[in-house]
Structure formats: C-alpha cells, structure tokens
Amino acid sequence: xxxxxxxxxxxxxxxxxxxxxxxxxxxxxxxxxxxxxxxxxxxxxxxxxxxxxxxxxxxxxxxxxxxxxxxxxxxxxxxxxxxxxxxxxxxxxxxxxxxxxxxxxxxxxxxxxxxxxxxxxxxxxxxxxxxxxxxxxxxxxxxxxxxxxxxxxxxxxxxxxxxxxxxxxxxxxxxxxxxxxxxxxxxxxxxxxxxxxxxxxxxxxxxxxxxxxxxxxxxxxxxxxxxxx
Amino acid sequence: xxxxxxxxxxxxxxxxxxxxxxxxxxxxxxxxxxxxxxxxxxxxxxxxxxxxxxxxxxxxxxxxxxxxxxxxxxxxxxxxxxxxxxxxxxxxxxxxxxxxxxxxxxxxxxxxxxxxxxxxxxxxxxxxxxxxxxxxxxxxxxxxxxxxxxxxxxxxxxxxxxxxxxxxxxxxxxxxxxxxxxxxxxxxxxxxxxxxxxxxxxxxxxxxxxxxxxxxxxxxxxxxxxxxxxxxxxxxxxxxxxxxxxxxxxxxxxxxxxxxxxxxxxxxxxxxxxxxxxxxxxxxxxxxxxxxxxxxxxxxxxxxxxxxxxxxxxxxxxxxxxxxxxxxxxxxxxxxxxxxxxxxxxxxxxxxxxxxxxxxxxxxxxxxxxxxxxxxxxxxxxxxxxxxxxxxxxxxxxxxxxxxxxxxxxxxxxxxxxxxxxxxxxxxxxxxxxxxxxxxxxxxxxxxxxxxxxxxxxxxxxxxxxxxxxxxxxxxxxxxxxxxxxxxxxxxxxxxxxxxxxxxxxxxxxxxxxxxxxxxxxxxxxxxxxxxxxxxxxxxxxxxxxxxxxxxxxxxxxxxxxxxxxxxxxxxxxxxxxxxxxxxxxxxxxxxxxxxxxxxxxxxxxxxxxxxxxxxxxxxxxxxxxxxxxxxxxxxxxxxxxxxxxxxxxxxxxxxxxxxxxxxxxxxxxxxxxxxxxxxxxxxxxxxxxxxxxxxxxxxxxxxxxxxxxxxx
Numbered sequence: 033x034x035x036x037x038x039x040x041x042x043x044x045x046x047x048x049x050x051x052x053x054x055x056x057x058x059x060x061x062x063x064x065x066x067x068x069x070x071x072x073x074x075x076x077x078x079x080x081x082x083x084x085x086x087x088x089x090x091x092x093x094x095x096x097x098x099x100x101x102x103x104x105x106x107x108x109x110x111x112x113x114x115x116x117x118x119x120x121x122x123x124x125x126x127x128x129x130x131x132x133x134x135x136x137x138x139x140x141x142x143x144x145x146x147x148x149x150x151x152x153x154x155x156x157x158x159x160x161x162x163x164x165x166x167x168x169x170x171x172x173x174x175x176x177x178x179x180x181x182x183x184x185x186x187x188x189x190x191x192x193x194x195x196x197x198x199x200x201x202x203x204x205x206x207x208x209x210x211x212x213x214x215x216x217x218x219x220x221x222x223x224x225x226x227x228x229x230x231x232x233x234x235x236x237x238x239x240x241x242x243x244x245x246x247x248x249x250x251x252x253x254x255x256x257x258x259x260x261x
Numbered sequence: 262x263x264x265x266x267x268x269x270x271x272x273x274x275x276x277x278x279x280x281x282x283x284x285x286x287x288x289x290x291x292x293x294x295x296x297x298x299x300x301x302x303x304x305x306x307x308x309x310x311x312x313x314x315x316x317x318x319x320x321x322x323x324x325x326x327x328x329x330x331x332x333x334x335x336x337x338x339x340x341x342x343x344x345x346x347x348x349x350x351x352x353x354x355x356x357x358x359x360x361x362x363x364x365x366x367x368x369x370x371x372x373x374x375x376x377x378x379x380x381x382x383x384x385x386x387x388x389x390x391x392x393x394x395x396x397x398x399x400x401x402x403x404x405x406x407x408x409x410x411x412x413x414x415x416x417x418x419x420x421x422x423x424x425x426x427x428x429x430x431x432x433x434x435x436x437x438x439x440x441x442x443x444x445x446x447x448x449x450x451x452x453x454x455x456x457x458x459x460x461x462x463x464x465x466x467x468x469x470x471x472x473x474x475x476x477x478x479x480x481x482x483x484x485x486x487x488x489x490x491x492x493x494x495x496x497x498x499x500x501x502x503x504x505x506x507x508x509x510x511x512x513x514x515x516x517x518x519x520x521x522x523x524x525x526x527x528x529x530x531x532x533x534x535x536x537x538x539x540x541x542x543x544x545x546x547x548x549x550x551x552x553x554x555x556x557x558x559x560x561x562x563x564x565x566x567x568x569x570x571x572x573x574x575x576x577x578x579x580x581x582x583x584x585x586x587x588x589x590x591x592x593x594x595x596x597x598x599x600x601x602x603x604x605x606x607x608x609x610x611x612x613x614x615x616x617x618x619x620x621x622x623x624x625x626x627x628x629x630x631x632x633x634x635x636x637x638x639x640x641x642x643x644x645x646x647x648x649x650x651x652x653x654x655x656x657x658x659x660x661x662x663x664x665x666x667x668x669x670x671x672x673x674x675x676x677x678x679x680x681x682x683x684x685x686x687x688x689x690x691x692x693x694x695x696x697x698x699x700x701x702x703x704x705x706x707x708x709x710x711x712x713x714x715x716x717x718x719x720x721x722x723x724x725x726x727x728x729x730x731x732x733x734x735x736x737x738x739x740x741x742x743x744x745x746x747x748x749x750x751x752x753x754x755x756x757x758x759x760x761x762x763x764x765x766x767x768x769x770x771x772x773x774x775x776x777x778x779x780x781x782x783x784x785x786x787x788x789x790x791x792x793x794x795x796x797x798x799x800x801x802x803x804x805x806x807x808x809x810x811x812x813x814x815x816x817x818x819x820x821x822x823x824x825x826x827x828x829x830x831x832x833x834x835x836x837x838x839x840x841x842x843x844x845x846x847x848x849x850x851x852x853x854x855x856x857x858x859x860x861x862x863x864x865x866x867x868x869x870x871x872x873x874x875x876x877x878x879x880x881x882x883x884x885x886x887x888x889x890x891x892x893x894x895x896x897x898x899x900x901x902x903x904x905x906x907x908x909x910x911x912x913x914x915x916x917x918x919x920x921x922x923x924x925x926x927x928x929x930x931x932x933x934x935x936x937x938x939x940x941x942x943x944x945x946x947x948x949x950x951x952x953x954x955x956x957x958x959x960x961x962x963x964x965x966x967x968x969x970x971x972x973x974x
Contacts, residue, residue, distance in 0.1 A: 137953060157967040181964075188957045196952075257950035 048096055049168045055089050056172040059209060063182040063202060067143045070133045075198055076121045082205050083113030089212050097216060105223045112227050117201060117234055124194055124238050128245050138189040147182055154178035169213045176213050180206025193241040193251035197234060204230055265319035265336045268309025272419050275302035279412025284405060292362040295408045300355030302412055306348025306419040313341025314796040320425060327428050333488055335425035338799035342637055343422040343553045346644045349782060350546040351415045354538040357652050357775025360768060361538050362403035367662030402536035407447040414440035415542065421550050427477045427487040438466040441547060444539040445531045455534045462531035469517035476510030492562045504563055508570055511558045519551025519607045522581040526926045528604055533596030537655020540596060544603045545647040549640045552610050565806030571618025575726060578611025579733040586740040590886050591894060591921045593879040595654045595664045598748055602690060605737060606643040610636045612730055613705050617807060626809035631822060632708040634797040634812045639701035642786055646698055649686035649779035653679055656772055660765040666879035671757035675765045680753045682776045687745040689783050692738045695835035697787035703829060706734055711825045747882045756873040788832050791820050880919060896921045
C-alpha cells in the first residue's frame with residue numbers, strides 16, 4: 033500500500049520494485065542457507081546478513097514513504113539484529129564450544145526439500161492476502177511468510193540450544209518482514225516493544241543454554257526430556 | 262440519588278476495605294474488622310435489592326475494565342430479589358463470623374472424626390496439623406487468606422445478579438467460584454476430606470462454568486451481541502434448535518451450581534467442609550444464583566420456550582427434591598444433612614420453575630405466574646432458614662468439635678439460645694406452620710393442584726405430570742419433617758452421647774446475634790408473606806411469557822391467590838396455633854390439678870437409670886426409612902465377628918459398620934472418572950517430554966490451520 037498522495041515519491045518506481053525484490057530474495061536465500069549450513073558460526077553470519085537486509089527493507093520503505101520514523105526503525109533493526117543479537121550468539125558459541133550442529137533430527141538434504149515445500153505452501157496460503165491489496169510490497173509477502181516457516185522448521189528439527197535461538201530469530205525476522213511488507217512499515221513504538229521482547233527472550237535463552245551446558249555438559253535439548261511430570 | 266448505585270457502591274467499597282483489612286490487620290483485630298466490613302457489604306446488597314424491588318432501575322457501563330470490552334451492570338426487580346436475598350444472608354453470616362472466627366471454640370479435625378469411624382486411609386503426617394492438641398482450637402477459618410477472601414466472595418456473589426452482559430456475568434461467575442473455592446479449602450490442614458471436597462467442587466464448578474460459557478457464547482453469536490439487551494432483542498430470531506441447545510447447556514451449567522441431581526455430588530461435600538459461615542453463604546445464597554441464572558436466561562433473555570423445557574426442569578427438580586430429602590433423612594453428619602436438604606429445596610424451586618415453564622408455554626399465565634412466584638419466594642424462604650440452620654450447626658461445631666449427630670445430644674440444656682433458634686429453623690425447614698417454608702410450599706402445591714381445575718380440560722402432559730409433581734412435593738415434605746425431627750431431636754435434646762457434647766458452652770454473643778437475625782427474617786417471612794406480593798409481581802414483569810398482573814393479592818392478613826380460588830393467612834394460623842397450644846397446656850394443668858405428682862425421667866417407661874446409650878441415635882431414628890427406601894438407598898452394612906483364638910465360640914469383638922453412600926455418585930461418576938483417567942494415560946505418550954515434539958505439534962497445527970483456511974476460503 034503505497035500512499036504517494038500526489039507527490040512524486042523520492043524513489044522511482046522501478047528502482048523501488050527492483051530493490052524490494054532483491055532484498056526479499058536475499059532474505060529467503062539467507063534463510064535457506066541457514067538450513068543448509070551446519071557450522072554454527074556461519075549460521076550466525078547469515079543472521080547478520082538477514083538483519084542488514086531487514087534494516088535495508090525498512091530504510092527502503094522509509095525512502096519510499098518519505099518517513100523519518102521508518103529510518104529510525106531501520107537504524108534500530110540494524111543495531112539489534114545485525115549487532116547486538118549476533119554478539120550475544122557469538123558469546124554463547126564461544127562459551128559452549130560447540131561449533132557444529134551435529135545430528136539434526138532431519139538431515140540437510142531433506143531439510144532443503146522441506147524448505148522448498150514450505151516456500152510453496154507460503155505462496156499458496158498467502159494468495160488471498162496478496163489479493164486484498166496488490167502492490168509490489170504485498171507481492172513479496174509470501175517470501176516473508178516462507179522465512180517464518182523456515183524459522184519454525186529450524187526450531188522443530190535442530191538439537192542444539194543455539195540452533196533453537198537461531199530458529200527463533202529466523203521466525204522473528206519473518207514476522208518483522210511480514211509486518212514491514214503488509215503495512216508499509218510499522219510505527220516506531222511497536223517495533224521498539226517487539227525488539228525489547230526479542231532481546232529479552234534471547235537473553236533468557238542464553239542463560240538457559242549456559243545452565244544446560246553446566247548441567248549436562250552439552251546443550252542437546254533432548255536432555256530436557258526428563259523434566260516432564 | 263439512585264439507591265441501587267449507592268448500595269452497589271457500598272458493596273464494592275466494603276469489599277475492597279474488607280479484603281485489605283483481612284490481609285493486613287493484626288490477627289487479634291481481624292475477626293471483628295472483616296466481620297463488620299462483610300456485614301457492610303451485605304447491607305449494601307440489601308439496600309440495592311430493596312430499592313430494585315421497590316421499582317427503581319439502574320444500569321452502568323464501565324469501559325475498558327474487562328479484556329474483551331466494557332463491563333455492563335444493570336439491576337431490575339429480578340436482580341433485586343436475589344441482591345436482597347444474598348445481602349441479607351451476608352449480613353447474618355458477617356455478624357456471625359465475628360464470633361465464629363474469634364478465639365476459643367473447637368473445630369472438627371481428623372482426630373475427632375477418627376474416633377467415630379475408622380481413620381481415613383493414609384492419614385497425613387502429624388507435623389502438618391496446625392492443631393493445638395491442648396485445646397483443640399484451630400484458627401483456620403480466621404486465617405489471613407480466608408478473612409481477606411470472604412468480603413470478596415460476598416461482593417462477587419452480589420454483583421453476579423447485577424451483570425448485564427455475557428462477559429461481565431462470566432467473569433463475576435468465575436471470580437465467585439474461585440473465591441468460594443479458597444474459602445472451602447480454608448481448613449484443609451485439619452481434615453483430609455476438605456481436600457477431596459475442594460477437588461470435587463473445583464472440578465464440578467469448572468464443568469458447570471464451561472457449560473454456561475458454551476451456552477451463552479452460542480447464544481451471543483447467534484443473537485449478534487453479548488449485552489443482555491442485544492440477547493433479548495436477538496432471541497426471537499434464533500432457530501428452534503439453537504434456542505434449545507442454549508437452554509439445555511445453561512440449565513446444566515446453572516443447575517450444577519444450584520446442586521441439582523445428578524450434578525449435586527460436590528454440594529454435600531463442599532458445603533459441610535467449609536467454615537460454617539461460608540457454608541451458610543454457599544448453601545443459602547450461592548446455590549440460588551443457579552436458579553437466578555436459569556430464570557434470567559431461560560425466561561428473560563430467551564423469553565420462554567417450548568413445553569419440554571419446562572418438563573425437563575420439572576423432572577430434574579422432582580428427582581432432586583426426592584433424592585435430596587431421602588439422603589438428608591438418613592444422613593448422620595449434621596452439616597451434610599443440611600447440604601442434602603439444600604439439594605431438596607433447590608429441587609422444589611426447580612419444580613416451581615419447571616411447572617411455570619410448562620404453563621407459560623401453554624399460555625396459562627395465571628398459573629405460570631403463581632408457580633414462578635412460589636419458586637422465587639421459596640428461594641428467599643430457603644435462604645432464611647438454611648442460613649439459620651447452618652449457623653446453628655456452626656455453633657454446635659464450635660462448641661463441641663462434632664458434626665456427627667450420633668455423638669451429639671443434650672445441647673438444649675447447655676446451649677439454650679442456640680437450641681431455641683435452631684428449633685425455629687428446623688420448623689421452617691420442615692415446612693410446617695408457622696414456619697416460613699410452609700408458605701412457599703403451600704403456594705407451590707396450590708399452583709400444581711389447580712392445574713387440573715382450571716378453565717377447560719388439561720392437556721395430557723399436564724394431566725400426567727402435575728399430579729406426579731404434587732405427589733413428589735408431598736412426599737418430600739413428609740420426609741423433610743422426619744429429617745428435621747431427627748436433626749433437632751437427636752442433636753439437641755435428650756442426653757449428651759459423648760464427652761465433648763457434655764461440656765459444650767453457649768456461643769459468644771455475635772454468633773447468637775447472627776442466628777437471631779436469620780431467625781427474625783424467618784419469622785417476618787412466616788408471618789407477613791403478604792408483604793412480598795407486590796415485589797414478586799414486579800419480579801414477574803421481567804419475564805415476557807409469564808407476566809400477567811400480580812399472582813398474589815394482599816388483602817390485609819390473608820394471602821389471596823389471584824385467578825384461582827385459594828387463600829391463607831399465616832398470621833392467623835400462627836395465632837391459632839399459639840392459642841391452641843396455650844389452651845391445651847392450661848387445660849392439662851387444670852385437669853390434673855388435684856392429682857398427686859411424681860417426678861421421674863421423661864420417656865423412661867418406669868425405669869430410673871437411663872443412660873445415653875439407650876437413646877435413639879440418628880442412625881436408629883432413620884433406620885425404618887432406610888429399610889423402606891432400601892431399593893433406592895442401598896445401604897452398606899458389614900459385620901465382622903472376631904472370636905478368641907482359643908475358642909471360636911467365644912467372641913472377642915463384633916464390629917458393625919453401616920453407611921449409606923450416595924448411590925447416584927457411586928453409579929454415575931466412577932465410569933466417567935475412569936474414562937477420563939484412561940484417556941489421560943492413553944495420551945501420555947503424546948507428551949513425551951521432547952521439546953522438539955512439542956514444537957512440531959505447534960508447527961504442524963499452524964500449517965494445518967493455514968491450509969484449511971486457504972482451502973475453505
């Protein structure tokens with residue numbers, strides 16, 4: 033939904049659409065690569081890339097709308113998702129000393145296949161949404177949805193606590209992207225609230241990971257199986 | 262200034278102050294402070310209810326208080342009747358609680374119970390008991406939590422009839438259930454049975470709330486709005502199936518709160534195990550809200566329905582009345598007896614409501630109005646005498662630590678005032694003149710009997726069901742007399758059957774004052790029920806299929822039925838009884854004035870060395886009844902004879918055990934509970950502790966929802 037309100041937008045239509053598609057494509061690619069890579073350090077780097085892309089998306093929408101608030105949101109997203117959270121993750125990585133996601137519940141080849149199916153599903157289920165208000169931004173909605181699905185998939189199939197955090201962040205990236213694309217940018221206050229929540233969750237998960245490592249010597253989530261009634 | 266608003270303002274402010282006082286005040290000041298604040302809350306309810314019954318109306322919307330939107334309150338005469346009732350019960354219970362929760366006195370513990378029957382299996386470790394063995398004094402009912410929750414409980418109870426939207430009603434309903442559950446559990450450290458009772462009560466009240474929630478949600482969705490005004494407007498457009506579904510669901514839900522059979526199982530457990538002033542509040546006030554909900558939704562919001570609704574309510578009411586009074590007549594636990602008696606009286610009210618529904622569906626407004634008025638009046642009467650009786654049972658419990666009638670006795674000499682007050686309550690509960698229970702049961706019977714003598718021949722359903730209902734009410738009344746003769750005679754007269762009963766002392770003044778207030782209400786209702794004629798007519802105006810002038814006419818001291826021939830004057834009956842009794846006594850004295858006198862034990866049959874083991878006990882008194890209703894009650898008896906080891910002809914001991922279990926509970930509930938437990942065991946592997954599996958459930962569930970939405974969209 034682009035409200036140009038009669039004025040010539042600061043960014044030309046073609047450039048806007050091309051950049052938007054590029055950013056969304058790169059977002060999806062990064063998500064799929066996270067599924068593919070098993071080096072935890074590489075996965076964190078991919079998350080940094082996604083954070084930068086999300087900030088770029090917010091900035092692009094800001095340029096399009098001519099809204100300084102969205103620039104502020106972009107800066108916030110960049111700081112949180114490309115700097116703070118990856119730093120936290122690297123610290124967990126350094127503390128636990130686990131470098132690879134060993135033995136995921138679903139192997140890499142099957143994961144990629146599932147990723148493809150989930151992406152198709154995302155396109156299928158978001159068609160009514162797109163049809164509500166067709167615009168370049170909403171056309172890209174399925175991508176955001178697919179990123180969310182991939183994040184959930186990582187959450188379900190990966191064993192290491194750090195991978196769980198990664199899956200969670202991936203999901204959140206998908207949700208953020210959905211919010212940006214569906215509403216042409218979210219208000220600063222909403223984004224601020226969501227970011228604070230996210231930071232808190234990641235910090236809690238970091239503590240949990242540290243405790244798990246202290247208790248079990250590793251961070252395999254299935255160690256928690258004993259906790260049921 | 263609107264008196265209803267003022268009254269409800271007092272309720273809310275009093276509850277807040279009472280909760281704060283209960284939570285913060287030092288233990289010594291707590292009973293007096295919270296007791297008086299609870300009484301204030303009750304006075305607020307009385308004020309609001311009386312104003313509403315006098316014809317005032319009031320409504321208010323508080324936006325943004327509930328998560329789903331605004332809280333809506335409105336008070337009409339029907340709400341007013343129940344506000345007045347609950348407020349009055351609260352006043353009596355509040356005054357009473359000052360003494361009951363104060364220092365001194367004994368309360369039943371497992372130790373006391375163990376002396377009479379075999380100890381509960383797996384009795385708790387002694388360390389958990391907060392019992393001071395020296396005096397047996399326990400302050401569980403005076404604990405900080407119980408004292409802080411009491412004002413909240415009565416306030417939510419008072420606000421339920423004022424709720425005017427589905428969400429407001431449900432929130433208040435659940436708050437009421439929650440606070441009452443906390444109060445039921447107040448003495449959980451003393452007796453294991455309290456925990457069982459709490460579990461049963463929690464589960465049943467939750468199931469009932471779910472039924473109400475489902476019913477009202479279906480109703481609101483179909484009517485297109487959740488305020489009562491929207492429901493009233495939309496009810497006419499509902500399909501017949503939806504209306505009946507809504508009615509059956511809310512009947513089950515509200516009925517379980519009212520304690521109707523077969524959803525009554527929690528009532529004879531929870532009401533006795535709560536501290537006695539809470540028992541009175543639950544049994545006299547809270548159960549009536551079930552009746553209120555049924556009338557409000559069935560007759561006001563849905564605006565009446567087909568005849569089978571009425572027949573359903575009538576049948577369940579008849580079953581509840583009979584089963585309740587039968588169990589009460591064989592019960593030996595005083596408070597359990599009163600709990601079953603509550604089921605009986607709720608059954609009588611349901612008979613009135615159900616018959617009113619039948620006649621409303623047939624268009625006979627005169628009878629429908631009369632029967633509905635009888636049901637509401639019986640709710641008020643029952644509240645008055647049940648408050649008095651539960652408070653009396655609490656006084657006995659506090660003085661002796663006993664609830665078992667077989668071990669009581671001889672209290673008339675030691676607790677004369679309590680005995681006199683309870684005697685009056687028992688008279689009312691037995692539905693004998695000049696008690697107040699008589700008036701409403703008479704109205705109920707008049708309505709049922711005149712169903713056949715009205716204009717034109719009665720329909721087949723009426724011709725069959727109403728005589729049956731008359732029979733049920735008559736049998737219930739008869740058994741009720743036996744029940745309360747037993748409760749009073751065995752519990753208070755004769756000689757004490759145990760040491761605690763022999764050393765009982767009269768209750769403190771505040772408890773006597775609380776009981777006296779309830780007794781005064783009974784007396785007022787018994788002698789001047791004509792005063793209720795005009796308010797009852799206003800209550801009936803709320804119900805579109807019932808309203809039709811006033812069912813009762815106020816002709817001086819006589820209670821005159823309108824539309825059918827019948828009148829009675831409770832005042833004249835009372836005066837007649839009084840004069841008759843005095844005349845008989847005077848005559849006997851005059852006739853025997855010249856005869857020689859000899860002082861001997863009463864009922865001694867010439868014997869002079871009577872002891873308490875020769876007395877009738879509650880069990881022996883009820884034995885003929887147990888025998889007559891053997892097929893229904895199925896008492897369990899076992900006799901264990903233990904011979905000496907040396908010779909099997911020499912008997913060392915004989916052990917006899919007799920109990921009357923709740924047969925409906927024993928037959929209906931174990932299969933249900935077993936099925937639930939099996940289902941739980943069967944589904945255990947689903948939750949195997951793996952975080953991944955839980956996440957996968959969520960993921961697959963989300964995808965499935967998305968796909969279904971996409972496919973159906």
